[in-house]
Amino acid sequence: MSYPAAASDIQVGRADGKSASAFIKGLGLSNIVMGVITAVILFVFVAPFLLVLVVSFGEKIEGASWVWGFDFSNYIRVFVGVDWPNSVTLLYTLKLYYTLAYAVLGSLIAVGFAFPFTYFMTQGSRRSQAMWLVFVLASLSMSEVFVVMGWDILLSNRSGLPALLKAVGVTDWLKETGWLTVLRDWDLASPRNVKFKTSQLATVLTMAYLVWPYAVILLFAPLSRIDRSMIEAARTMGAGSVTVLRTIVFPAVRLPVFGSLLLLFVYLLGTYVTVTYFAEPAHQTLPVSIYESIRGATLNAPFGAAQAVILLITAGIFIGFSLLLARLAERKA
Amino acid sequence: MIKAAFKQGFMVLCAIYVALPIMVVCLSALNGGRSMLFPPEDPTLGRFVDFFVNEPVWLNSLENSVVIALSAATLAILITWPIAYDQWKKDTTFSKVLASLAGLPFALPPIVFGVGLSFLWTFIGGLGNMLTGILSHTALLAALPLVTISIGLQSIDRAHLDAAATMGASEGTILRTIILPQTMSYTLSGFFFVVVLSFHEFIVMFFVSASSYATVTLQIFNSLRNGFTPTMAVGAITFLIVSIIVFSLTARFGDLPRLMGADQARKD
């Protein structure tokens, strides 16, 4: 017996041994492709960061642009002011402080709300998960500009929340009970009504809003990987929902949650539009002043670059931490 | 029962919180007058006509947005595919370093990358050129297809590659007949992520366009100086619809939960 007869005329021919020339050609092509890509990565992806670093040591020339140089005067100016050591100005240190403070609060609030949301989401079916993900991704992709536009309308004195509060009588009640005075002390009210624009509260809340979808996406992976039978086992041993969360879910996702916090924090360090719209000038952050130095009124590229480097280093440190955490989490798993 | 209601309630509240500002922007587009009021006064669809017909500045910026997004996405795929493939295939130190460098711009604050790019393009004389804008977005967003393609490559069953090899397929043939088709949905997801994020990206484009051209997002920001107008909201609506369509397609044709890192074993 042999193969069915009709097939006998088909020959799957195969050359014996490796075809040397084709092999070398293939190798060469892939090397050329990788070479070109490496060049592009170095030139477009990496060089900009190096340029920022180099320019930050340069020197501004009055009336012209700037020249190359190598001194630390721009960094000294960021931390202790241009007139140091005669006097110390903490203007830019304060901006760095606001940058960090807004980012910390924003990312904490975002994760605080995103955690239960994502936990509930991962308990749903695959289909409902996909639908929520579309929703979250669509809101995640909304530009900061659109988000600020939306909150600006919602918080504006003429047509937003303050108008609503006044219309339903909350404002009058606040006035009678004296709470409006308290809110004024907190910078959240004018003599006539509550006021959210401009305020640090509005800044932080909008920032939290910006990263909330990111928080959901970051938490989705670790939460959806929790073994459901583990939770069910805990249930059968008498653990309630809260106990399950505390004893099973939290320990399992502690590291990724902390890692997500760090990543969101780094993301918020660079917020620009929100701060220019919702924070008053005295409470503004480094990104705003970087823009002012590079493009805006002051035009001092080396000084802007120095601020950018400080922002970069801050971000780098925290990214380093989050990578370390990720590695720890991986080792535990 | 109460617990389920609590869960549902919490999720819906979060959804409302997320949707509220977006809804407000969308509804504002219906304002009849020039000012941005909510709820809208004198509802009309005239702003849509303004955006797409009467005011060429909007249509122009929309065209710029589309050109930049599609070109940047294409370039990003072309750059990241070989990087992801090299890392998956060989897993050398070089390929790992290259992959992390490719993800660098996305991981660090975009304003710093924007500043650096504006220096770079100033030096080589391309600042304000659309091409440099495209390259800038390619670099900023390349991390996304890099991740989706890597996930796609990892999801390939190695037995498929062995099977193809025993049937006479060379490395190149395996790439063409097995790997590329099986990772197509992941590649497309990466492409669409770049398109959508490029549409909405603001700060880097702000620096590298140097006010010589504008995308819709930039145009809106520029117009903000003269106060909000309902016409801008039409731009926001257009982009929102594009985002929802793109992500729904990704969910329909690809495995969105898996792409987001869900455990693949669980399918209910």
Next chain:
Amino acid sequence: MPGLVLAGIKKTYGQVTAVDNIDLTFPKGKLTALLGPSGCGKTTLLRMIAGLEDPSRGTISLDGNDITEKPANRRKFGMVFQSFALFPHMSVAENVAYSLTIAGVDKATRRARAEELLDLVKMAGFEDRRIGQLSGGQRQRVAIARALAQKPDVFLLDEPMSALDAQLREAMQVELRLLQQKLDITTIVVTHDQREAMTMADQIVVMSNGRYEQIGSPSEIYHRPASAFVASFIGKANFLKGKAKDGGVDVSGFLFRPEPAASFLNGSAVQIACRPENVSLSSADEIGPNRLAGTVTFLRDIGPTREVYVETPVGTVICEMPASTETVFSQGETVSAEFPPHALRLFPDTDDVAGAQSRSDTGEGGGSIASNKQDVAA
């Protein structure tokens, strides 16, 4: 030399030796089963034959030609994978014709060949289905057809039945064997299931720890196991440990005489293996050599056979008899178990017994001398 010949094949991963110095011949047109517990190196050996792994040492030759250096895609060996590895982005016919497509065979011929092969594996009419629409058994048939499409010189199957349920497995084993005989193709099957190996193979290679323990026909391996490992891995066996004494074995004072007499040095540690179906039971008063008295502790009827567990002074002995046997024993009864001289196999006493670490399933705990085949069926 015709057929596939392995000479001095060795494979190491760092410190670990997966396959150690294997010399094997796979005769042309015959089906050889590589049988062994998981981790014995059988899959690694198969992958080296396929060209998917490079041997650390040794040569592989086919009909006298050295093919050690040939990559998998130039060997023209068809392989069926454990997971079947069917391409989900192609239809059934496209999967089957894959090797022809990449070889540049024209479309009409490809289609004709795919139809022919699918007909051969009884899957005619399924050409345009997607892989996701097929059941496990159908997938296996497609995988077999696909591997045969290029008219392979050698046909390799890696645990081909492990993804199927028990009933289907039996049927497919017979069918695959018939197909192999019809095509007269040199075939190598990797399996951990002794029943599967015995159903299909002309020749069985029993492997453990990267080496082979015995090569032979299914009946040789069952009836004349070359080592205690083979005796324990293939089928069930009662093991009795003792000392060699004048051509017989002294097990704690009980004397066993095999036929023909054993040639161990007096006093050396020896173990006896005896298949349960060879042990016969009778009433307690019969005495003599090759006998152990004991108490029945457990009985079970498993369809065609009945098993009786007997607690003896040297441990539990399992006796298997046809269910139709008229003499019925009851629990607690005192009986005498006879071990016929011709059914005794003697081996040096090492601990080299498959599943030696696993709990014996006699339910009696320690002290059991009955070692059953590890039940590894999925």
